[in-house]
Amino acid sequence: MKALLVCLALLFSGCLAAVPDNDALPVEQVCLISADKAVPITVEVARTSAERSRGLMGRERLAPNAGMLFVYNNQRRADHGFWMYRTLIPLDIAYLDRDGVIGAIRHMVPCPSDQGRDCPTYEAGVPFYRALEMNQGYFENQGIGVGDQLSRKPSDCR
Template identity: 55%
Template structure:
């Protein structure tokens, strides 16, 4: 998930404050969240359209939480992170408290995949020890799916993503 230095500091402070919370309250915060409503999404590649149902993270708090705490992600599911404005190439996602390995595709304003990374779970309890995964190119959205999903389907940089319900991104050529 994308974090600025300010958000990283807030998160680190929040983790320190969490140690002061009563155990039942802390357990409720850390519990696996219920899946949100989903939207259909299609990735158009040489292998044909690949369809997913995605949860959409549009608010700062939804993007910060992401897929943290999930023990699994069904095969044809994912999470789409949408941003109000273009994100710089150096903005990165990380895997703090994320339990499952993920692939991430960064998507530009035209709906084209501009970068793909595989992100293993971070096993550290210290957020500062978790690596980050920058896009390396400007992007407007990011799509997280199970690790290996893109490679298994031949999805690559340059392929396009469409979200019909949001009237967003590119259409199949």
């Protein structure tokens, strides 16, 4: 019986090892550009609906110059937004147009509710194609605001 359990455990562990790690998102080096500087940051890129839905849920921390970039194929309406359900850390979110120009920045706080319906939505207030989440206070501390731009071109980040 013990041998059977060991064999089953080995077989099961092999199955688990074959499951891809869906938590690993592509990482890009990008920069935020203002009138007088370029601020390099590292972002995880969430492109699929599942990746965007998961976002930064469950994370206990975010590195100081790191964030998550949410990419949409089509423009999102101004009344669309993000929520903080199951998100443990306070964040700022910048809503970006097609060219990466920041149209709005919102400050978001963790939602302690076990029910998503009880969590507020932080509407963009402007149409957007992308959204960038960073640690709360990051944009202000770096002097980045509405009208500044996210660039994904390495040549812009030097």
